[in-house]
Amino acid sequence: MIDNSEMPIGFTMELAQHSDILTRFAELPESRRNELADGARNVESRNEMRNYVESMFR
Incomplete structure (x- = not known):
């Protein structure tokens, strides 16, 4: 499970834009x-x- 409390909000929001x-x-x-x-x-x-x-898996 991903714990959003430990991730930067901008990172979480950007991940949400890229399913x-x-x-x-x-x-x-x-x-x-x-x-x-x-x-x-x-x-x-x-x-x-x-x-x-966008470059995490390139």
Whole structure:
């Protein structure tokens, strides 16, 4: 299960806009989800967050 209280809100919102990416994210091991959420904490703008989310599985 994904714990939204531990993820940046912008990251959560951007994942919600990309159902395919959200599905793949949810299937990852918890440790990898945490790594990606930690990386999202360094993002400083909405566009940067969009790029971050869209590039997670490239």
